[in-house]
Amino acid sequence: MNLDTLIFLGLNGLTLAALLFIMASGLTLAFGLMRVVNLAHGAFYLLGGYVGVQVVQETDSLALGIVTGGMVAMAGGVFMERLLLQRVRGLDLSEALLTIAVGMIIADGLLAVYGGSPISLPLPPDLRLPMDLGVMMYPTFRVYIMIAALALGVVFWLVMTRTRIGAAIRAGVDDRETAMSQGINVPLLFAGVFGAASFLAGVAGVIGTSYMSLGQGLDVRVLMLSLVVIIIGGMGSLKGAGVGALITGLVYSFASGYAPQFALFFLFLPMTLILVFRPQGLFGRTT
Amino acid sequence: MxxxxxxxxxxxxxxxxxxxxxxxxxxxxxxxxxxxxxxxxxxxxxxxxxxxxxxxxxxxxxxxxxxxxxxxxxxxxxxxxxxxxxxxxxxxxxxxxxxxxxxxxxxxxxxxxxxxxxxxxxxxxxxxxxxxxxxxxxxxxxxxxTGAQPMFAFGEYVAEELGHEDIVMVGQDYSFPYDQLGGFMRGFCAAGGNSVERIWHPLDTADYSSILATLPDGDAVMYNGAGSDGIAFFQQYHDFGIDQRMPLIGGSNFFAVGDLPEMGEQAKGGVSALQYAEGLExxxxxxxxxxxxxxxxxxxxxxxxxxxxxxxxxxxxxxxxxxxxxxxxxxxxxxxxxxxxxxxxxxxxxxxxxNPVQNIYINEVKEVDGRLVNVPIETYEEVSQFGPYDPEEYMASDSYSRDFPPDDCSDDFYQQ
The missing domain is CATH 3.40.50.2300 (Response regulator)
Structure with a gap:
């Protein structure tokens, strides 16, 4: 075990953490506002990924692919929220089952359209080249993924602390009834947050495919990781999503570096401990 | 009524x-x-x-x-x-x-x-x-x-023709890759190989960066798997430039089953073995x-x-x-x-x-008429599912598993 390896493993963990944060931040906010666990979140990752990769293949424009992937997923999310979720508002079980059903329909639809063979994202060669980070050479696009997540975190922080919308979201998360009685349209706010969350899931689908191949079944695994992240961090907490993503990413990276056979065991260990000793998560509040 | x-x-x-x-x-x-x-x-x-x-x-x-x-x-x-x-x-x-x-x-x-x-x-x-x-x-x-059938010859080829003595294998943790490695080990050790270090990962692992970060040194790396795991491994192996350090060879399905277009140009030169080659002439x-x-x-x-x-x-x-x-x-x-x-x-x-007794082809990925195909570069004729071994003795030994056969060629198992 030498320093280079540790830095290498650390950077790998941060890359995964970045991707997980992009996925989990929207999921956790949507949960905080309306207590809806969107179990179709992984399917939006898949949807955005497939559509985005196709766009990149046909136009050779990575940016266009990322935006299109995000937009398609957002359209799916808004559609699901406005037309379906609203009808079962407040029924926990129905909401959860509905999102599972939508997730399965999306995944099966993608299977019918794109087939079962895994695909990868054709990145511009420049992005594949390693970048000198001072401590080691690391693939450029992975560095960009980390920067993107960091930027997203900053934007989220600014929106949440400096804008009226952010204040309204915080009020809705803290106390939905009171916020509504103050004239904040929480259901509409929720639709917006839900759309943004789906957008981010779609974006994650495109950029995640830069190094993980995209295929059937990945939706469930990505969803599972995102849930681990928000359970560790505390459901509804953005800060929690960030810290949860860091813990999950780094634990997974070091575990698969030193004990790949037990990678999944170590992945779920922190979540299990958190659930036993602090069920509301690191930054969650008991309700 | x-x-x-x-x-x-x-x-x-x-x-x-x-x-x-x-x-x-x-x-x-x-x-x-x-x-x-x-x-x-x-x-x-x-x-x-x-x-x-x-x-x-x-x-x-x-x-x-x-x-x-x-x-x-x-x-x-x-x-x-x-x-x-x-x-x-x-x-x-x-x-x-x-x-x-x-x-x-x-x-x-x-x-x-x-x-x-x-x-x-x-x-x-x-x-x-x-x-x-x-x-x-x-x-x-x-x-x-059978899973082991093409790999007896492949192990032999890797040791004798490519001259690799120490292999690092990264593989999917289930029975088919066990069979593939089992056949490989037998052929490899009999032909003068030294050891195969094995790293098993759970099926559907998407991120290999940390496995690659701690990859031990060897003469070559063999990826023992295929499908979305194979593509992701292949991609990340090249992203981190490990192909500059150690060549990448594959289990039978790695380069063979439809994933070549996703791998692209970098797959050229990849070697694997199967009873089939779409580049046969x-x-x-x-x-x-x-x-x-x-x-x-x-x-x-x-x-x-x-x-x-x-x-x-x-x-x-x-x-x-x-x-x-x-x-x-x-x-x-x-x-x-x-x-x-x-x-x-x-x-x-x-x-x-x-089970068929058939040719086993050592295949190399080449570009033919604008598409990537597996072209045979060596043929081993009349290979049975038991390789060169006696059927009864072969079946008397255990089925291949995560840690059978042993990973060191000096083990008694290979001295029979």
């Missing part, structure tokens, strides 16, 4: 039985082809279907005086569905011979069912070795391969490939599952011609005697356990 019901049920069953009997008496050879034509593994099932369709066209609709009728069944890649379909073939559709299944798990499920039903079965691409080894039954033969193969392209279009390259489906149907039809009957006993006897001089992959015959 009750009496009426009884009569109704009684006459209905009598009718059913009567219709069954007339059905069985007619002059039609019914072949049921089973494979995953929908779902995640549809690539394999579709390949088989296309191969079978080509064989149908060549055979025509008459076989030894019988009308040939081929029906396709979708296993969805699921062992339970497979068994349901097989039961339906036997009891409802009066199928005479089964071709398939295609995948490992469905093959084992099919074997178990076939053992009980006595149905003559030609398993196509499914590769668990015990289908034609420790759990073999009389009425099941195979048109394809024999007359038989080119005739097969061109006919396949005429039928299904040049965009689809016939790969091993297609050829195995094609050959499996021909084996079934030949057996009926040989037996001149649809009775199971003579058909099974004829199936077990199969010799195919003109198979697209090269000549083969079945060993006494029902």
């Amino acid at each position: 009750k009496k009426l019901t009884t009569i109704a049920i009684g006459s209905a069953s009598a009718l059913a039985i009567a219709s069954f009997v007339t059905h069985a008496d007619d002059n039609t050879l019914r072949v049921g082809v089973i494979g995953p034509t929908s779902g995640v593994f549809s690539f394999f099932g579709e390949q088989q279907r296309m191969g079978v369709e080509l064989a149908m066209e060549e055979i025509g609709d008459q076989v030894a005086g019988y009308d040939l009728e081929v029906t396709f069944y979708d296993s969805q890649g699921d062992p339970e569905v497979t068994v349901d379909r097989l039961r339906a073939m036997d009891s409802r559709d009066d199928v005479d011979i089964v071709v398939g299944p295609v995948l490992g798990s469905t093959g084992l499920a099919g074997l178990e069912w076939a053992g009980g039903s006595g149905m003559p079965t030609v398993i196509s691409y499914s590769a668990p070795e015990d289908i034609t080894m420790r759990d073999r039954v009389d009425n099941v033969v195979r048109a394809g391969w 024999t007359d038989n193969f080119i005739a097969f490939r061109d006919a396949f392209w005429d039928m299904h279009g040049e965009d689809t390259m016939p790969l091993a599952p297609a050829e195995h489906g094609y050959v499996a149907l021909k084996m079934a039809v030949n057996a009926v011609e040989e037996a001149e009957s649809l009775d199971r006993e003579p058909v099974i006897a004829a199936l077990r005697d199969t010799e195919m001089e003109d198979a697209p992959r090269g000549p083969f015959h079945l060993d006494e356990y029902g």
